[in-house]
Amino acid sequence: MNCRVCKKKAVIAIPRHNTAFCADCFDKYLMDQVRKTIKEFRMFSPDDRILLAVSGGKDSLALWDILTRLELDVLGYHLDLGISEYSKESTEKTRLFAEKRGYRLIVEEIESETGATLPVIAESTKRPPCSACGLSKRHLFNRAARQYDCQVLATGHNMDDEASRLLGNILHWQDGYLEKQFPALPAEGGLIRKVKPLNRLTEKEMAAYAYLNGIDYVIRECPMSADAKQIFYKKILNDIEKESPGTKQFFYFGFLERSQKMFPLSKETSPPSENCKMCHEPCYTDICSFCRLKMKLSPFPESSETEDTPITFITPNIS
Numbered sequence: 001m002n003c004r005v006c007k008k009k010a011v012i013a014i015p016r017h018n019t020a021f022c023a024d025c026f027d028k029y030l031m032d033q034v035r036k037t038i039k040e041f042r043m044f045s046p047d048d049r050i051l052l053a054v055s056g057g058k059d060s061l062a063l064w065d066i067l068t069r070l071e072l073d074v075l076g077y078h079l080d081l082g083i084s085e086y087s088k089e090s091t092e093k094t095r096l097f098a099e100k101r102g103y104r105l106i107v108e109e110i111e112s113e114t115g116a117t118l119p120v121i122a123e124s125t126k127r128p129p130c131s132a133c134g135l136s137k138r139h140l141f142n143r144a145a146r147q148y149d150c151q152v153l154a155t156g157h158n159m160d161d162e163a164s165r166l167l168g169n170i171l172h173w174q175d176g177y178l179e180k181q182f183p184a185l186p187a188e189g190g191l192i193r194k195v196k197p198l199n200r201l202t203e204k205e206m207a208a209y210a211y212l213n214g215i216d217y218v219i220r221e222c223p224m225s226a227d228a229k230q231i232f233y234k235k236i237l238n239d240i241e242k243e244s245p246g247t248k249q250f251f252y253f254g255f256l257e258r259s260q261k262m263f264p265l266s267k268e269t270s271p272p273s274e275n276c277k278m279c280h281e282p283c284y285t286d287i288c289s290f291c292r293l294k295m296k297l298s299p300f301p302e303s304s305e306t307e308d309t310p311i312t313f314i315t316p317n318i319s
């Protein structure tokens with residue numbers, strides 16, 4: 001199999017585009033896809049500082065590399081969830097990646113924030129782990145963005161993540177979630193602008209990019225989300241894709257085209273009705289869901305006035 005562009009030996013086939021690339025042409029293709037996404041959805045302004053949520057997996061580490069190559073101002077943020085060996089490896093790989101390249105990284109621990117690791121939180125609050133995890137990430141990502149003067153939050157969600165999420169949202173007609181499933185969401189209600197620059201690239205393409213660029217990432221899946229429906233939906237979509245290449249992309253991008261008509265994004269940014277009485281982060285009720293989660297773990301939490309925000313390490317100095 002040869003590269004469709006330069007005829008050298010191909011390293012990756014991309015059946016949905018009926019093409020194959022050598023390493024150099026694949027790199028150009030992938031960078032073009034990210035540039036196109038950033039431009040099309042107007043993800044960044046020239047003066048933006050980006051808070052990039054980095055899990056230690058292939059997508060977010062690769063995105064860090066890509067955004068840096070595009071000369072954007074990026075600050076990495078990793079949340080250590082305290083999920084035994086999985087989190088140890090994730091934090092270690094993220095930290096090593098940042099150190100080797102001299103990238104700026106903030107690491108926070110869910111245990112320092114709540115007094116408990118994610119498995120303990122899930123057990124004590126009887127919440128599904130992924131729900132407690134998502135809630136905590138949303139809160140802490142947003143807080144970090146404000147603290148470090150970042151105007152936009154970027155995550156490494158790829159096309160497979162987005163298409164499987166879309167399938168789940170449609171199967172259950174989750175209108176509220178469908179409305180929010182756009183790769184660039186404006187700042188709203190005190191919450192920072194959010195973008196997903198990898199939404200045009202598949203899991204396989206991101207793994208190939210990581211491999212070709214020597215990125216050492218966590219391969220195993222989170223053990224707490226091992227039975228998540230998302231994995232099942234990904235498998236179904238991959239089975240369909242095998243039979244009929246291009247269907248996944250058609251499904252997801254077909255939705256995005258229609259969603260702008262179905263759910264037009266408001267240009268106005270609505271202020272939050274109030275700030276949380278405990279942590280002062282924006283929220284729509286008296287007490288935000290993250291503080292309510294903390295209260296379930298410890299019924300008498302300290303007042304936020306006396307709380308520090310523990311940060312385990314930062315590499316190198318943030319300017």
Ligand code: AMP
Binds near residue numbers: 053
């Ligand atoms: P996932 O939901 O695990 O597929 O992750 C999707 C994206 O969320 C990743 O690409 C990261 O950008 C971000 N993310 C997930 N887990 C973490 C974490 N522990 N710390 C920081 N960012 C994360």
Ligand code: FES
Binds near residue numbers: 081129134222223224
């Ligand atoms: Fe959130 Fe596993 S990463 S539950």
Ligand code: ZN
Binds near residue numbers: 279
């Ligand atoms: Zn709060």
